[in-house]
Amino acid sequence: MLVVGAPFYSLLELHWPGREPKTVGVLVVDPKSGDSALRLVEDWSGLVDDEDLEVVEALEADLRREVRDKGGEAVLEELEGSLSNVLRLGARAAARSGPLEHTLERLFYRHAEPSLPVWSLRAAAGGFGRDEDVETEGWAPAPPHLAARDDLFVAHVEGDSMEPDIPSGSLCVFRKPGGGTRQGKILLVEMEGTSRGGGAVTIKRYRSRKSQSDEGWSHEQIIMEPLNPKYEPWLLDPDESFRVIGEFVQVLRQQPV
Incomplete structure (x- = not known):
């Protein structure tokens, strides 16, 4: 209007x-x-x-x-x-x-x-990488089956812990977080104010172990799983503060690191 x-x-x-x-x-x-x-x-x-x-x-x-x-x-x-x-x-x-x-x-x-914004952050497909002052550094053509929507963005992924699905050096499409369960989804996650340091970013598959009490359901442990069997999962305590930046949609293309 x-x-x-x-x-x-x-x-x-x-x-x-x-x-x-x-x-x-x-x-x-x-x-x-x-x-x-x-x-x-x-x-x-x-x-x-x-x-x-x-x-x-x-x-x-x-x-x-x-x-x-x-x-x-x-x-x-x-x-x-x-x-x-x-x-x-x-x-x-x-x-x-x-x-x-x-x-x-x-x-x-x-x-x-029709293009998607490429964010300047680098996600570590291994440990936790760091990035500061995230901004739009360019634009990438949107795949034909994906509309150029405000909830989609592109980020670089470095490291091989998510191979073979996500090769190191890939440009990947992510969807900004919405409602629904996170269980089993590949997420782009930023650690906030922990011993790992604020601004640490990684991409892993999310798993959560829950328990039920009189007060309801609560997380016992959060597991960030790599896809590459060479790597061990990251185990996060429920009180570790993190923020989901996006949900993995697809690899856009691979480029040299």
Whole structure:
């Protein structure tokens, strides 16, 4: 739902004859500040016929110039419903508040080039690794069967304790924690304020031994299991503080460490 004066965005779609419609850009506008930001795909080859590349690139140049000279909101008002048959603006939609360029980047990689954020943390598939100041260091193309959703992210995994399923040096997709049981799931876990040190991150299969008393169920022991039989499980006391960062979804690709 759009709120008057709040940031919004519109998708730029390419409707080329004989081809499936394709989102090729995003325009974000902040009416209060008057600022706007536009991003379009860098490579038009494959989206249109080779002999028509110059036509599309000319339309792109015109649009960029109009946004720069007049501002995004004015250009939207002029162009809504009046673009060519091949380049069309989608409906306005509410955008998150925050730095315009960050909002544009997130929307572009969701809609125009479906991608997942690559977090800067390194998960140790062995002991506990350390990482500080985690941030988005780049973007990785989302697999076709996975939508580019806000609850998915990518992280590096180093070490061989989760081989063969997760090779050392892999980029892996994780889902941010939600509800449901953790039992038997492969989790990305951060230790908090223990003898192992805050910020220690590992990836293991989670097992929990529970006991029941008059007060209900409680954890007797938490076991972090490697998949590689060369390694022993990590046994955690229930009072050790840890945080689940994500649930393993799949290996995205392997890269050299």
